[in-house]
Amino acid sequence: MEHRDLQSLEMREAQNRAASRVTSAGPLAFPVPRIEKKMKCIATCASLIAVMLALALAGLTFTIHSLYNLHREVAQINEINGSPQNTPQKLTGAAKKNKTEDDTERAAHLTGKATAQHSDRLMWDIRMGNAFMQGFTYRNGTLIINKTGKYYIYSKIHFRGENCPLMPLHQTILKHDNTYQLDQTLMRVQEINFCSGHGLWRKTTFQAGIFHLKRGVQLFVQVSDPTMVSLDELMTFFGIYKI
Numbered sequence: 001m002e003h004r005d006l007q008s009l010e011m012r013e014a015q016n017r018a019a020s021r022v023t024s025a026g027p028l029a030f031p032v033p034r035i036e037k038k039m040k041c042i043a044t045c046a047s048l049i050a051v052m053l054a055l056a057l058a059g060l061t062f063t064i065h066s067l068y069n070l071h072r073e074v075a076q077i078n079e080i081n082g083s084p085q086n087t088p089q090k091l092t093g094a095a096k097k098n099k100t101e102d103d104t105e106r107a108a109h110l111t112g113k114a115t116a117q118h119s120d121r122l123m124w125d126i127r128m129g130n131a132f133m134q135g136f137t138y139r140n141g142t143l144i145i146n147k148t149g150k151y152y153i154y155s156k157i158h159f160r161g162e163n164c165p166l167m168p169l170h171q172t173i174l175k176h177d178n179t180y181q182l183d184q185t186l187m188r189v190q191e192i193n194f195c196s197g198h199g200l201w202r203k204t205t206f207q208a209g210i211f212h213l214k215r216g217v218q219l220f221v222q223v224s225d226p227t228m229v230s231l232d233e234l235m236t237f238f239g240i241y242k243i
Contacts, residue, residue, distance in 0.1 A: 105242075106135030106151075108143060112236035115141075115226035122157075122221045122229065122238070129233045135242070142176070142218040143240060150243050153186065154208035155221055158235035159228045164195040169224050171205050176218040186211055186219075204235065210243065 110124035111131045121141045126133045137144040145151070157171040170190040174183045187207045195201035213219075221238050223229055230236050 104135050104147075106147065107239075107241035108133040108136045108138075109237060109239040110138070110143070111233035112229060112231040114231065115229070120222045120224070120226060122223060122226060124238055125233070130237075131233065136240070142220045143238075145213045145215055145217045145219070147242070148213065148215045150210060150212050151240050152208065152210050152243055153219065153240045154206070155187070155238045156204065156206045156236060157221070157223060158202065158204045158230040158232065159194075159223075159225075160200070160202045160230055161228050162200055163198055164201060165225065165228070167224055168192040169194060169203055169205065169228070171207070171224075172222045173207065174220055174222060175211075175213065176220070177214070178216055178218075179214075 108126070109130060109132055110126055111129055113123045113125040115121070115123045123141045124138070125131045126138050133143075136146060153173060155171060155173055159169050168190050169192075170188060172188040173186045175186055176183050187209050189205040189207045191203055191205060194203040219240065
């Protein structure tokens with residue numbers, strides 16, 4: 001009897017120990033305080049990153065705004081420095097006048113025009129067709145030099161007729177200097193034996209050269225017979241330009 005009671009007691013103790021082992025071997029308690037601490041750290045880091053991004057964006061905006069203002073100020077300074085009021089020739093009226101006079105392009109291209117039969121000096125057209133004149137004065141078949149310097153002069157004369165003339169053809173470029181009141185030959189072209197027999201004939205003459213001319217000198221062209229000169233602007237012309 002006592003033996004059975006002892007066995008029963010041992011069995012109950014064994015069951016209690018087994019239950020105790022099962023209970024101790026069950027799931028562990030979840031570490032809630034540690035997770036909350038990690039979440040707080042993550043939130044703090046996110047806040048710091050957001051603040052740093054905001055500061056970086058603000059710095060970038062300030063830099064762009066400063067560069068824009070600097071560019072605008074530089075553009076304004078360049079505009080002020082490049083304005084006509086700040087150029088040296090604008091400071092005085094004399095400087096402006098001298099600069100304008102020196103920069104004037106001096107050139108003229110005159111074309112054929114009807115000439116009186118009693119005169120051997122050719123007249124010229126200064127406006128029609130290809131003709132133009134800048135920096136010179138024209139009067140009665142003469143070009144007047146307005147500035148001393150070196151000039152390139154050229155002349156092309158186209159002669160034509162129905163019968164061969166007995167005299168030679170020539171075209172001569174002359175200058176007249178008021179200082180000496182003389183006509184001086186600069187260039188001359190003369191043609192002989194340019195046609196034979198009867199019938200229509202044509203002859204073109206050309207000459208060119210560089211000369212130093214003083215202010216006030218007059219230039220003009222003389223020919224053997226103005227009635228034989230073609231008035232075609234592509235065939236007969238007289239020109240000059242300063243070099």
